[in-house]
Amino acid sequence: MKKLIILGAGTSGTMMANHLVSKLDKKDWNITIVDQYETHYYQPGFLFLPFDIYTTKQVKKKGKKFIPKGVNYVQEKIELILPAENKVTLESGKDLNYDILIVATGTKTAPDETEGMDGPEWYKSIFDFYTYEGAKALRDKLRKWEGGKLVIHITEMPIKCPVAPLEFAFLADSFFKHKGMRDKVDITFVTPLDGAFTKPKATAALHYLLEEKNIKEVTNFNIERVDYENNKIIDYADTEVEYDLLVTVPTNMGDALIERSGMGDDLNYIPTNKATLQSIDNENIFAIGDATNLPASKAGSVAHFEAEILTDNILRYINGEPLKEEFDGHANCFIETGNGKALLIDFNYTHEPVEGTFPFPGVGPLSLLKESRTNHMGKMAFRWIYWNMLIKGIHIPFVSATMTEKGKNYEEAK
Amino acid sequence: MKKVLANKEIDVNEEGYLLDFTQWNKEVGNSLAEECDIVLTPRHWEFIEYIHDKYNKEEPLSIRGIKKSGEFDVKEFYALFPGGPLKKATLIAGIPKPKSCI
Ligand SMILES: Cc1cc2nc3c(=O)[nH]c(=O)nc-3n(C[C@H](O)[C@H](O)[C@H](O)COP(=O)(O)OP(=O)(O)OC[C@H]3O[C@@H](n4cnc5c(N)ncnc54)[C@H](O)[C@@H]3O)c2cc1C
Numbered sequence: 001m002k003k004l005i006i007l008g009a010g011t012s013g014t015m016m017a018n019h020l021v022s023k024l025d026k027k028d029w030n031i032t033i034v035d036q037y038e039t040h041y042y043q044p045g046f047l048f049l050p051f052d053i054y055t056t057k058q059v060k061k062k063g064k065k066f067i068p069k070g071v072n073y074v075q076e077k078i079e080l081i082l083p084a085e086n087k088v089t090l091e092s093g094k095d096l097n098y099d100i101l102i103v104a105t106g107t108k109t110a111p112d113e114t115e116g117m118d119g120p121e122w123y124k125s126i127f128d129f130y131t132y133e134g135a136k137a138l139r140d141k142l143r144k145w146e147g148g149k150l151v152i153h154i155t156e157m158p159i160k161c162p163v164a165p166l167e168f169a170f171l172a173d174s175f176f177k178h179k180g181m182r183d184k185v186d187i188t189f190v191t192p193l194d195g196a197f198t199k200p201k202a203t204a205a206l207h208y209l210l211e212e213k214n215i216k217e218v219t220n221f222n223i224e225r226v227d228y229e230n231n232k233i234i235d236y237a238d239t240e241v242e243y244d245l246l247v248t249v250p251t252n253m254g255d256a257l258i259e260r261s262g263m264g265d266d267l268n269y270i271p272t273n274k275a276t277l278q279s280i281d282n283e284n285i286f287a288i289g290d291a292t293n294l295p296a297s298k299a300g301s302v303a304h305f306e307a308e309i310l311t312d313n314i315l316r317y318i319n320g321e322p323l324k325e326e327f328d329g330h331a332n333c334f335i336e337t338g339n340g341k342a343l344l345i346d347f348n349y350t351h352e353p354v355e356g357t358f359p360f361p362g363v364g365p366l367s368l369l370k371e372s373r374t375n376h377m378g379k380m381a382f383r384w385i386y387w388n389m390l391i392k393g394i395h396i397p398f399v400s401a402t403m404t405e406k407g408k409n410y411e412e413a414k
Numbered sequence: 415m416k417k418v419l420a421n422k423e424i425d426v427n428e429e430g431y432l433l434d435f436t437q438w439n440k441e442v443g444n445s446l447a448e449e450c451d452i453v454l455t456p457r458h459w460e461f462i463e464y465i466h467d468k469y470n471k472e473e474p475l476s477i478r479g480i481k482k483s484g485e486f487d488v489k490e491f492y493a494l495f496p497g498g499p500l501k502k503a504t505l506i507a508g509i510p511k512p513k514s515c516i
Contacts, residue, residue, distance in 0.1 A: 156478060192477075220498050222477050224488070236477070236492045251478075266479055295474075 001030050004314075005088060005098040007078055007257075009035035011043075011391055012289030012303040013104035014066050018393030019311040021068045024318075032096060033067060034088070036077040040066060041132055042386055044300065047164055047336065049135040050142055051175045058383065060132065066391050078105070081261040083282045100284050100314065103270055105257060107160055107290040107298060109134075111250035114155055116226035118250075126226065126246045129168060130160070138247065142175070147184030148244030153233060154191045155223055158267075159252045160290050160298035163345075165189070166196050167336040168247065173213040174338035188216040190233070190241055195219055202345060205369050209337055252298070254291055269293035274349070275325035277310045284317075286310060295349065296329035304390055305330045305402070328402045334379035342375035348402075419445040431504070431511050435469075438508030446506045450495075454506075458494055461486065465507045475500060475512045 004020065006013045017033050024031065045059035067073045077091040081101070088096045109130045111118035117126060127141065128134035152169045159165075169189050176182040189196055189210070196210060196217055197203040210217060221235045232242045254268030263270055263281070271280040272292040279285040288310050289303035296302050306327055313323045329349030334342045389396055417426050420441035425433040430449070432438055443462065447454045454462075464483065468475050477500065480486050495502040500512050 156476070222488075236488050237497070265473075266476070266482055 002028055002099040003097060004029055004031050004100045004102070005096055006031070006033040006102045006104060007081070007088065008104035008106055008289075008291070009033050009040065009063050009067065009073070010104060010106050010289070011300045011386075012106070012291075012307065013102070014040065014063070014391040015304065015307040015393050016102055016104060016288065016310065017071045018066075018068050018391070019307055020314065021070050023311060023315060026070060030072070031070070032072040032074060034074045034076060034078055034090070034096070035063060036075070037063065038075060039063060040391075042383060043130075044161070044164075044386070045383060046129050046132065046135040047167055047171070049132075050129050050138040050168075051171055052139060052143070053171075054383075056132075056136060061387065066387075078257050079260070081257070081263060081285075083261075083263065083285060086284065098284075100317070101282075101286070102310070102314075103258075103263075103279070103285065103287045103291050104289050105255045105291045107252045107254055107269070109250040110253045111248075113251040113253070114223055114226060116228050117155075117248065119226075119228055121226075121228040125231065125244065126228065126248065128248055128250055130164075130249055130252075141245070145245060147176075147181055149186045149188065149242055150245050150247065151188050151190055151233070151241055151243035153189075153221075153223070153241075153246060153248040154193075155249060155251050156192055158298060159249050161300075161333070162297060163333060163335050165191075165249050169215050170209065170213060170338040171336060173215065186216075187214070188218060188241060188243075190218040190221050192222050193219065202369070206343070209371075213338070252290075258291070265293055267293075273323075273325075274329070275327050276313055276323040277306060277327060278313065278317075278323060286314065286317075294327075294329065296327075297331040297333070299331055299333055300386065300390065301333055302329075302331045304396070307393065308395075326402060330402055334375055334382065336376065336379055337371050340376050341371045341373055342379045343369060343371050344375045344378065345369060429505075429511065432508040435508050442508065443506055446508070450502050450506065452495065452502070452506070455494075457490075458506075461491065461494060461503060462507045465503055465509065469507070469509045475504065 006016050013033055017031065020031055039060045040063035042059045045054045048054040049059060064073055078088060079091050080089040086098055109128055111128065123137040127138040129138050150172060152165055154165050169187055172187060176185045195203050197206050218241055221239060224234050224236045226233050231244065232240045234240050254264050258264035258268040258270060265271060270287040270292055272287045272294055273280060274294045277286050277288055279287050288306050290298040309324065309327045316323055332344065332346040334344050336342045385396065415426050416423055422442060424437040424442060427433055444454060465475060477488055480491055481488050491499045504511055
């Protein structure tokens with residue numbers, strides 16, 4: 001009996017378990033998935049939790065429910081991967097041997113990477129919304145906050161779902177308007193990048209949103225430390241930004257497991273072939289989703305496209321066939337713009353976000369790079385699609401893993 | 415766009431970054447630095463070498479990487495290339511501006 005092990009039962013790992021269980025012959029293959037937590041979180045929901053748009057119940061479910069029959073589910077922390085021995089060690093000291101390993105351990109926030117961030121003011125005047133705990137603590141804070149300087153801040157790139165901080169700013173604008181206290185809140189968006197939108201095409205099309213919502217922008221800000229005693233963030237060029245409420249996205253890093261196993265880059269991401277998803281260092285180890293170092297967005301939608309291609313490549317690898325070099329970095333994400341509207345963007349490794357319609361060329365119903373209510377409905381429907389289709393590995397009709405250029409006005413990325 | 419630097423015709427994009435690294439040499443680097451109002455010292459060149467090394471190994475450049483390198487201090491990097499050190503240093507080094515995914 002051969003063994004395939006999936007590390008991590010988040011979005012990517014759960015999808016892979018569902019794809020592979022029906023594709024691998026049960027007589028020959030034994031599939032195991034390991035995760036430390038009982039709960040599977042719907043992370044995109046963390047954006048809405050602080051504003052009381054979603055409840056805590058809507059963003060978490062028991063992980064086991066989504067693991068198909070025929071796959072062994074182990075709930076334990078993974079201690080070490082030993083590629084040379086084709087072996088994984090769990091926290092209890094138990095060893096699991098594998099013939100094929102899929103690493104899907106994602107990425108997480110590391111506030112301790114920045115001086116002063118997770119000190120005495122953490123979850124008092126400094127918050128993140130990238131974790132369940134952070135989003136919930138921020139919700140409680142926002143329920144009673146009386147206003148002042150709200151600073152939304154990105155520590156360093158890459159981060160998962162790179163547009164989420166901007167969406168947070170847009171939603172905050174709506175939130176305070178509805179509460180009748182927008183005039184008491186000053187919103188500033190602070191980024192290490194050149195602008196709030198990182199792709200030139202998106203910047204040109206979308207900058208009006210910041211002006212319209214009166215959100216100030218501080219760009220090229222590389223944080224050195226948080227001066228929590230004086231309520232300001234300071235960067236390496238000595239620029240200071242004052243806050244009363246700091247909502248930051250801390251450094252995102254792969255799990256410490258990857259570092260312990262000596263398998264990662266500076267940020268604990270696994271060097272991975274960007275077209276085949278095979279790890280660079282070991283031919284029987286594959287990586288998917290946020291755990292990879294691919295120059296693609298770290299997003300559930302990207303992981304979804306990757307899963308289809310990785311499933312194919314695992315089968316090819318088993319059959320001794322050459323791997324398909326097919327993944328093109330395809331991403332599409334909804335950007336919530338507040339007031340019940342959203343945008344949709346679609347891009348890949350080589351193409352800038354495009355204008356046009358999605359998924360049907362020329363028809364839509366979703367429009368790319370334009371605000372609309374239908375797009376907002378799409379974003380809200382994504383939660384249902386996520387729990388009921390996406391992580392179960394059910395093909396989402398009309399949406400293909402590689403990007404189609406039909407019906408879109410696109411431009412080559414430079 | 416074409417541009418003449420250090421008596422050499424080179425191709426640059428609209429932001430002034432070289433399109434073809436093979437057209438780069440130290441004189442071109444010096445002229446590019448002059449346009450940024452930077453006079454290159456031996457310490458600047460050490461940074462540029464570090465950047466080329468990263469570029470050749472196809473490793474992404476980042477402030478974190480510089481911090482972790484142990485050889486350089488981020489504050490010093492800011493002092494040497496004031497106002498957007500990664501952007502200026504890559505421009506002078508003749509390689510593309512560091513990209514970050516959306
Ligand atoms: C605020 C926010 C908004 C987002 N919005 C969107 C959106 O609108 N659209 C979109 O497509 N994506 C969005 N995302 C991104 C999306 O949630 C992630 O890209 C996706 O979940 C990645 O899946 P993954 O399986 O690679 O990682 P994860 O889902 O994070 O799973 C990793 C799993 O590995 C486990 N693990 C890690 N290390 C260990 C260990 N040592 N031992 C045992 N288990 C371990 C973890 O417990 C976890 O369950 C958002 C994310 C955030 C935070």
